[in-house]
Amino acid sequence: MNINRNILRSILVLSYVLVIGFIMYGFSALYSYLNTGADRSSMLHTDIKKIDQYLPKITWEALKNEGRPMDEQTLGRIETNYLDAWYIKHLGYQTNTKKGLDDYYTENARKNIYAIIDENLDAGMTIQSTTLQHDLNLEFFSEDGQLVVITDKNVVEYKRIYKNETLLLETTDVSTYKVILLLEDGFWRIRHMVKESSADFKSDNKTVSNKNIDIRGINYYPQASPWDMFGEQFDANIISKDFKRIKDAGLNSIRIFVPYEAFGKANVDTEKLKKLVQVMDVAEAEHIKVMVTLFDFYGDYSVLDWTLNHRHAETIISTLKHHNALLAWDIKNEPNLDFESRNKTNVMAWLDHMINLVKSLDSEHPVTIGWSNAESATLLIDKVDFISFHYYEALDDLETTYKTLKTDITDKPIAITEFGMSSYSGLWNPFGNSETDQAEYHKDSQTIFSENNIPFMSWTLYDFTDIPKEVVGRLPWRKNAQKRFGFIDEHGVEKEAYEYINSP
Amino acid sequence: MMHKRAYILATVLMFIGSFSLVGQSEIKDTFKLLTHDTEFEAGQNILLKFSGNSETNPLLYCTNSYGSVVIQGTNKNKILTFEMPKSIANKTGLVNWKLLTNATNLSGKFYITPKQEVITMETYLGPPSIEAGGTDYAMLVVIPTDPLDNPLQDSTQVNVKHQFLTSEYNNVVYTNYLIAYKNLYSETKSGRMLINSEALGTNSKEYTLNVLPAIPTNFKISYQQHHNYADGNQITTFTTSVIRDKYDNIVSDGTYVDVFITNKDNNILKTSGTTINGIATAKMIHPDHEDTWAVKAFIEGMAESDPLSLNFKQVITDFEVVFSDNSRTITVGPLQSFMKQMIPDGLQVKLHVYQNNTKIKTLIKSSFEGYVIFKLNEDIIPVPNDINDTFKIIIETARIEKSFENIKL
Numbered sequence: 001m002n003i004n005r006n007i008l009r010s011i012l013v014l015s016y017v018l019v020i021g022f023i024m025y026g027f028s029a030l031y032s033y034l035n036t037g038a039d040r041s042s043m044l045h046t047d048i049k050k051i052d053q054y055l056p057k058i059t060w061e062a063l064k065n066e067g068r069p070m071d072e073q074t075l076g077r078i079e080t081n082y083l084d085a086w087y088i089k090h091l092g093y094q095t096n097t098k099k100g101l102d103d104y105y106t107e108n109a110r111k112n113i114y115a116i117i118d119e120n121l122d123a124g125m126t127i128q129s130t131t132l133q134h135d136l137n138l139e140f141f142s143e144d145g146q147l148v149v150i151t152d153k154n155v156v157e158y159k160r161i162y163k164n165e166t167l168l169l170e171t172t173d174v175s176t177y178k179v180i181l182l183l184e185d186g187f188w189r190i191r192h193m194v195k196e197s198s199a200d201f202k203s204d205n206k207t208v209s210n211k212n213i214d215i216r217g218i219n220y221y222p223q224a225s226p227w228d229m230f231g232e233q234f235d236a237n238i239i240s241k242d243f244k245r246i247k248d249a250g251l252n253s254i255r256i257f258v259p260y261e262a263f264g265k266a267n268v269d270t271e272k273l274k275k276l277v278q279v280m281d282v283a284e285a286e287h288i289k290v291m292v293t294l295f296d297f298y299g300d301y302s303v304l305d306w307t308l309n310h311r312h313a314e315t316i317i318s319t320l321k322h323h324n325a326l327l328a329w330d331i332k333n334e335p336n337l338d339f340e341s342r343n344k345t346n347v348m349a350w351l352d353h354m355i356n357l358v359k360s361l362d363s364e365h366p367v368t369i370g371w372s373n374a375e376s377a378t379l380l381i382d383k384v385d386f387i388s389f390h391y392y393e394a395l396d397d398l399e400t401t402y403k404t405l406k407t408d409i410t411d412k413p414i415a416i417t418e419f420g421m422s423s424y425s426g427l428w429n430p431f432g433n434s435e436t437d438q439a440e441y442h443k444d445s446q447t448i449f450s451e452n453n454i455p456f457m458s459w460t461l462y463d464f465t466d467i468p469k470e471v472v473g474r475l476p477w478r479k480n481a482q483k484r485f486g487f488i489d490e491h492g493v494e495k496e497a498y499e500y501i502n503s504p
Numbered sequence: 505m506m507h508k509r510a511y512i513l514a515t516v517l518m519f520i521g522s523f524s525l526v527g528q529s530e531i532k533d534t535f536k537l538l539t540h541d542t543e544f545e546a547g548q549n550i551l552l553k554f555s556g557n558s559e560t561n562p563l564l565y566c567t568n569s570y571g572s573v574v575i576q577g578t579n580k581n582k583i584l585t586f587e588m589p590k591s592i593a594n595k596t597g598l599v600n601w602k603l604l605t606n607a608t609n610l611s612g613k614f615y616i617t618p619k620q621e622v623i624t625m626e627t628y629l630g631p632p633s634i635e636a637g638g639t640d641y642a643m644l645v646v647i648p649t650d651p652l653d654n655p656l657q658d659s660t661q662v663n664v665k666h667q668f669l670t671s672e673y674n675n676v677v678y679t680n681y682l683i684a685y686k687n688l689y690s691e692t693k694s695g696r697m698l699i700n701s702e703a704l705g706t707n708s709k710e711y712t713l714n715v716l717p718a719i720p721t722n723f724k725i726s727y728q729q730h731h732n733y734a735d736g737n738q739i740t741t742f743t744t745s746v747i748r749d750k751y752d753n754i755v756s757d758g759t760y761v762d763v764f765i766t767n768k769d770n771n772i773l774k775t776s777g778t779t780i781n782g783i784a785t786a787k788m789i790h791p792d793h794e795d796t797w798a799v800k801a802f803i804e805g806m807a808e809s810d811p812l813s814l815n816f817k818q819v820i821t822d823f824e825v826v827f828s829d830n831s832r833t834i835t836v837g838p839l840q841s842f843m844k845q846m847i848p849d850g851l852q853v854k855l856h857v858y859q860n861n862t863k864i865k866t867l868i869k870s871s872f873e874g875y876v877i878f879k880l881n882e883d884i885i886p887v888p889n890d891i892n893d894t895f896k897i898i899i900e901t902a903r904i905e906k907s908f909e910n911i912k913l
Contacts (some may be wrong), residue, residue, distance in 0.1 A: 112595055116572070117571075139681045144629075144642075169565050192655050194682065196598075208716070463731075
């Protein structure tokens with residue numbers, strides 16, 4: 001009886017404390033909510049940031065215009081407004097709305113665009129478009145500084161036309177425009193636009209002759225910072241030791257990843273870029289070649305994002321293209337996995353134009369796409385210099401798969417740039433593979449590789465302890481499996497498979 | 505029941521229809537372009553015709569200077585006809601088209617030229633005023649546009665006409681990259697230029713351009729005054745000669761002229777005026793004592809006048825001082841001007857009080873009806889502690905000083 005009463009008492013007291021605690025928490029949450037808000041600096045809008053949303057490649061011919069001499073600042077303003085005019089037009093045709101057009105087209109000029117928007121709206125057409133390049137020449141600048149005429153040459157214009165969301169046409173053309181802009185209310189607005197010539201776009205890519213690529217490599221992340229190689233934990237010494245180990249294991253190349261957003265998107269973070277160059281330097285010192293995979297963790301592909309992607313790639317490629325350690329450019333890791341969510345046409349067009357860009361910047365290093373399976377490997381074979389795909393299926397089929405591909409693709413080398421087996425067996429997968437199974441797998445793989453002379457890159461050097469959720473999601477059976485793909489376990493001890501890292 | 509049947513029928517038809525479509529695509533639709541014109545005039549009814557081997561009705565994609573459309577044509581007797589919508593047919597420039605069939609990739613282009621007719625002469629003239637002398641110019645930019653708001657073809661003749669003073673001119677220019685322009689240079693005379701332009705018989709409205717005089721040249725300055733006495737009351741007026749530029753144009757009204765006056769003490773007095781019909785006037789009050797002024801006028805940074813010198817004669821030669829009320833009331837005057845008339849009100853008189861050779865007070869008063877009365881109040885100059893203390897008083901006006909010593913207050 002007494003005990004019951006004590007229990008009752010303590011429950012009462014506890015619930016009282018809890019109720020009070022909740023009320024207090026509620027009040028404090030409300031109080032702190034009411035105290036949040038604009039701080040002074042944001043209240044005054046003192047930090048107006050220009051957001052990069054449209055950055056096609058721009059070149060200006062040397063200024064030899066008639067009329068008033070041009071100054072840098074005005075030219076910059078004209079360029080910005082002119083590009084904004086294109087951007088707003090793309091947006092207008094994509095959504096069939098007229099918002100914002102009046103800022104960049106004069107009253108008479110905007111009527112032309114409105115008419116087309118109205119027509120497309122009636123017909124249920126939408127157009128996704130972007131321009132990738134503008135070669136501008138200033139023809140004329142009026143004496144009072146209110147009117148310019150420019151010629152816009154080599155405008156590479158990509159368009160996708162949909163009728164009621166069905167794709168009708170995908171087209172890229174190169175055109176020349178004559179444009180008159182007027183300075184009105186502080187905006188350079190388009191007054192007249194006349195297309196002078198136009199032709200279908202043809203990329204003049206040349207295949208990098210690469211008949212015998214000698215890749216015996218491995219995908220690399222430092223053990224402590226997988227998928228975050230260039231972050232806070234970056235340590236060139238560790239990477240140097242790892243590269244030495246890779247070299248000593250008899251391998252000659254690695255595959256690394258450049259994350260798009262972490263590298264600052266269109267404006268590449270110079271600190272990160274320095275780290276990337278450092279990695280390349282270390283690799284060169286160890287005589288290891290590096291395949292650089294671009295656009296890791298990128299998944300937008302939307303047409304109006306392309307110009308930003310291109311500026312990102314441009315910075316990285318122009319920084320690394322003369323580096324001795326560079327082996328090849330892998331445009332994107334497993335883009336075929338985005339076919340469903342991001343639309344195959346979209347992804348393919350993105351890859352196509354990205355290859356054009358990469359090749360226009362670097363004509364010496366081969367380009368490939370790291371497809372996630374052999375079925376996708378035949379895509380864009382005309383554009384890539386060698387084919388690469390990833391293989392995680394049963395080894396029994398590997399030889400046939402590879403040979404079939406070989407008969408389809410005769411003139412370009414085919415590499416397997418990811419393969420491997422997790423040695424995870426435990427709570428989340430009690431019937432998983434053991435380390436011995438893993439070793440067996442690698443032994444068999446190497447046998448097939450050496451018999452068929454297949455260039456390879458295995459996944460991966462280390463077992464990892466932390467896998468970011470972006471890689472395989474949050475599901476523990478996936479995460480745990482992903483942790484055990486290495487040749488070296490989390491304590492730095494070589495696993496059984498290590499013996500077969502390079503040969504059967 | 506009827507509905508149900510209709511649905512079934514429709515479904516069956518669609519089913520058959522889809523088969524027939526597939527069937528056709530296997531045969532492959534072949535179309536041939538019948539329209540061989542590759543140049544049209546804006547606003548024309550543009551028809552693209554194709555002959556085909558079927559009754560299918562594919563879409564046509566067209567893209568022009570401003571955007572892209574996809575249009576539906578009509579197929580009659582295996583002749584496929586597309587009529588260009590206004591948004592395409594009315595705008596000049598290259599039009600590319602693609603026939604969206606499942607088979608052959610038929611594409612082509614045609615050019616739309618502007619109408620040979622001008623409806624507006626879009627004109628931009630700037631700057632709105634220029635300097636005379638033949639080196640400065642304004643630019644006239646003309647965009648002749650056709651009735652559909654298209655700029656005319658390059659090499660269209662534009663007559664730029666302008667009138668200035670007694671002359672009228674006509675210059676022929678040709679459009680290049682959509683515009684035509686002409687630099688209109690000033691002549692040596694200032695005045696107003698009227699401008700007009702014309703293309704294909706259409707004239708613009710009248711535009712005006714002000715040709716302003718060039719920068720002024722050096723000028724002369726003179727003065728007028730009622731007398732040359734330093735009475736501190738009259739005003740001397742300085743007048744410039746007619747200020748002109750080097751082409752003899754009178755400078756613009758409102759040109760600002762600074763007049764600097766340096767007196768005997770090397771102090772500078774400054775006055776100014778703005779020109780009307782080339783003449784600026786500036787005024788300065790006379791000094792109250794004998795003085796010599798060196799005068800020079802400037803139009804800042806551009807021109808200056810000849811120097812000018814003028815003298816002022818002393819008007820007051822002497823004055824009386826009367827002490828009363830235990831020397832605490834001091835009457836100065838009469839202060840008389842050059843004809844012994846009472847000096848006009850406002851002449852400054854200073855009174856300095858010294859105690860043991862140290863100045864303890866200065867009082868300043870203006871004359872009224874020829875007199876100045878100082879009252880040395882005990883609050884201002886207290887009675888000294890030592891009864892034997894004496895004061896010195898100095899009275900000063902028009903640069904004349906009178907000293908009175910050993911005054912007891």
